[in-house]
Amino acid sequence: MADIRLLSDALINKIAAGEVVDRPASVVKELVENSVDAGATSISVTVENAGRTLIRVADNGGGIAPDEAQLSLARHATSKIRSMDDLFEIHTMGFRGEALASIAGVSHLTLVTRQAKDAQGVRVEAHESTVGPAEPCAAPVGTSIEVRDLFYCVPARRKFLRSDTAEFGHIQEALVRVALAQSHVGFSLTHNGRKILDLAATSDHRLRVAEVVGRDHYDNLLPLAFKSPEVQVAAFAGMPALARATARYQYVFLNGRFIRDRSILHAVKEAYRGLIEPSHQPMAVVFITMPPVLFDVNVHPQKIEVRFRDPNAAYRAVLAAIRECLLSRDLTPRAQLRPDAAVPQPVPTAPWRPRDTAAETRRVLADFFKAAPAGGQTTMSGQFEAPVSPATMPGGQSFAVSPAAPLAELPSVLELGQAADGDASVPAEAPVAAKQMSANAPSLPVPGPYRFQQFHQSYIVVEEDDGLVIIDQHALHERIIYEELLERIRRGTLEAQRLLLPVVVPVLPEQADVVERVRPLLARLGIEINHFDAGSIAVQSLPTLLRRLNPAELLKQLLDHLLEEGDKLQDEHLLHEVLDMASCKAAIKAGDPLTDAEIAALLARRQLVDRSSNCPHGRPTTVRLTLRDLERQFKRR
Template sequence: MGVIRQLPPSVVNQIAAGEVVERPSSVVKELLENAIDAGATRVDVSVERGGKDLVRIADNGVGMSPDDLLLAFQPHATSKLADVEDLYRVKTLGFRGEALAAIAEVSRVRCQTRQADADQGSEIQIEAGIAGPIKGCGIPVGTVMEVRNLFFNVPVRRTFLKSDQTEAGHVSETFLRIALAHPEVHLTFRSSGKILHDLPPVTGMRDRIATFFGRELAESLLWVEGRLENIHLWGYVAHPSQSRSSNKGQYLFLGGRYVRDRSLGHALGEAYRGLLMVGRNPVAFLHLEIPSEEVDVNVHPTKIEVRFRDPQRVYSHLLSTLRQTFLSSDLHSRLQAAQDIPSPAATATTQSTDPAPSTGTPPSLFDRPPDRHSVASWFDGSRPSATPPTSPSIPDTVGRIEPPEWSRSLPGRFEFGSGDEFDEFGGGRSSDLPAPSGASPSDEARPPLDPEPVAGGGRPADPALTSPDLSLKAIQVHDSYLIAETPEGMMVIDQHALHERIIYEELRLRVAEGKVESQGLLVPEPVHLTADEAAAVLEQRDVLAGLGLEVEAFGGDTVVIRSTPAMLGHLAPERLLRDLAEHLQSNPIPPTTDGLVAEILHMVACKAAVKAGDRLEPAEIAALLARRHLVSDSHHCPHGRPTALIFTKSELEKQFGRI
């Protein structure tokens, strides 16, 4: 007799339950999605002891007939698929026909349902997969599902559940995801007899984001929208000041379903490169609409993981759309009193004016005397004329993200937007420069960033952000900060952070044009490093050579320097190499060459900039501030720290009791 046998249906269902039903929140997810698929406009969720004792979902959807009621709890029974072709164009949240059978196998289930044309409802009770007879019952149109004593017949699984509070937290997170994905549905959530959320239907996500994450975050959101052929991306991303220490603030929805995708998460991080400090993560609420035949949602029973037919195109579209949003937005940090609650109008996100091109050639920021931190001397000792110089255009090959190594095995071809669509390093084209002093504003109408404006509307662009006369009333305090009067109030500027951004942009332009000049050392300088530092430097020797730093192995753990960037001639070659080696060895290497170049430029700019504690002369302050509005992303240094804080006149008057 053979040893292979057919598993009984109960065992099959328990195996499926191990994948589909991990904890009470899994039950809530499956039943909520079924309710939304049934066309419900209102769904009430109730749980007891975090869902361990009871999960109750009541909806006003289309309901089920008595014939369908029993069949709904059979394995692989569904109304959402008819043949194998339907599996590749799924447009519903559920489709596998596994969830109800798996849930009924490990709990006590009661389902009451009624269709609009039925005189009465139908009821069935199932315990550990064993169904009782179907009975009549009184119930409004819709369905009520009650799941009690989850895992009562699988005690080992029940012992793995966490505390009631922890499980309730997971249920709340599941409820949050579906509430954000479907703001048009009226949802309520009750835990242990207490109503936690009563969310009426709304036309957009902003109100629900404010409910779950607070009004401050909701008012800092930037509207994002972009189309690329049949791909539509829309939603919100938060101002960099609203970053988080983990990626739990990132919500990506595909076809109304919350999903996780490693490549899209990477694209989101790349879009914020240089806007966030190390260790911080962006906050985003994004919807992706793509034809159902272009994505496979049948990857895992939980349906959280998906696969795209052309993942590189989706990656590039997300990255370029977010970057363009940042380039057209005011990302300056607003300084507010802790006890002051800003009005929506005061904190609404603004959109900067369209910059106009200009002419000229910028001098180098690196022609700096080695014995003096003179800012003014970098600009020939005087402020530039009213007409700002032109930044040379960047070739399309610079600032274009290559796919990370782990994505190269994915199907499809990686395509990028043109150089005019996206620049990883944050702009720097002539079109990114503001209009010359005295020039009239652009005649082109600016579309609103946010189709769901904050109450009170947005404000026009802050003139303090673009005015070349910002330095007229600026002073230095503590040899570290510059205080400048603006038409709206005052601005406190971190001199090191601002200068670091200016140097970074200038160096980036030189690298983009291939105009980084190197200076050969008369006597090559050997530098002894640790073994791992030497390996890290030599592994990136080609990248360093492109930056004007030529190195080669000299035996053992010694690396010899043959040339250094001419623009950094004031830095000791040994010190420069040691700093680079330490940085390469102690920080994760970005997955792209451009990303690695950006990391190195960040470090070099930080080393070359004026430091906190360096006293600046009035002419130097004027020269530094005069260059501020000529570089892109001047609101943050390359490492993500803000370069300036804005304190409005109205906020000052509030603090002094004038208003």
């Protein structure tokens, strides 16, 4: 066995540098955080060749005392902590006193600093384990640190650096992370003589976030705040339309420090459940504030990971804050129209003649009796009145107004279009929604008479004060079913109905274990399944709210999904997956004609359902087309 011996200071510094400094971006992060701790209000970063040849960070902070400048480059020399207790009350970005010594160990470092009380500054140079003397020099108030020839003495580390484009991308991201949390500080970034970032100090935190994620997103960033005894959350949550395929624009900060925490990011994604597509990630910048004693930041060399004393406290706070914000906002997206789109030229048509109304009526009635569905549904236009008085529908139906009624107490519209494609084993009833709701379905809580019209038997157009709202009837009904099922499951009032004849569903041998796992969860939904024989299962009951549902189709899709996901889905997530599938299968479809009463009921419940702007899968249910947008199209503006 080889002899045990002490390592040299130079080798120790190189080993320590490997933990703290792994690429040029790490140098930028450490130096910029030191500038923030020094109270700087302006920080400039200059790099050349993606930091390989030069990194310079200059600030206007408090500076370093002349007799401490040389000491600041020694290992474990810091002004941030004094005792063991200070480790549990850390309020600064840095505290270990490792960064400057580690950087100096793998580069040529020059420090120039001056405090406001001093007439001149001092200059200290260091490389590897050698620190030179502090020499007087002219300098502005603050500190400037210049790092040249990074990793010149560690060729292996330099060899593993990526391309200039990739390394500079990491530098820019490191600076952005600090800038997002410190909007009161101005930041600039220059690469090879070209200014890339120039973020002015601002008291408008949302503006700083918009400067990072896109200035045109300013109005689509929803500010929110939440406070509990242990946790405070402030955030800017992007509208669902800003969701992207990657999590690039998700940032989490704890007491001003950027962190990576899978639990918090999961809370962010969970808050958007049903508002964005499952494959997309929301845009969100979250700032968590907690007493330092409730978490440990000293668990990662770069302080990016933390350990919470109670991980669920932060998770619950973030989830509640974002979800409450999203539920309180109108998330209806505006129609995307090109302002410069050419207006189509009118097409010549035959001269207008008065219609023979009697002949037209006879023709429409003849077509109706030929093509109307079994339930006697037809498609008509209608109108409903303001909530100050009962609204009158064509035909004399009266709709009493009760906009304050909770969702669970309203008449259900889950039977809309039920006769359209009901399963043969489940007796399909005529659509009774119109009869049930004609007595007490509320009007939209908006002033004035508003007309609505179903077109292409798929969409509903509603007139508003400032334009039109276009609704996807399937997507909206899907959301209504989902929320009602979820509400009844939570209250324990979901009713089930046994089928006269069980529905037999064939299963593959590898799906047998999956069936056992999903059986208790389906029972919560009122769907009872039992083994029928070696290769099939029998559906014995369905919830009364899902009489449209084809149980065989639902189970086949669910079992295939579970086989693909394996054990990734927890029970709560699995419940939502089942609700997503069930509500989609049970909702009215594109092409289903609706009566005026059914449309009015659908619109009324839209006002009372959480997250009605999106279906459970995240697709929009509603698009708004404003008068201003229309006027632009017709060149009126």
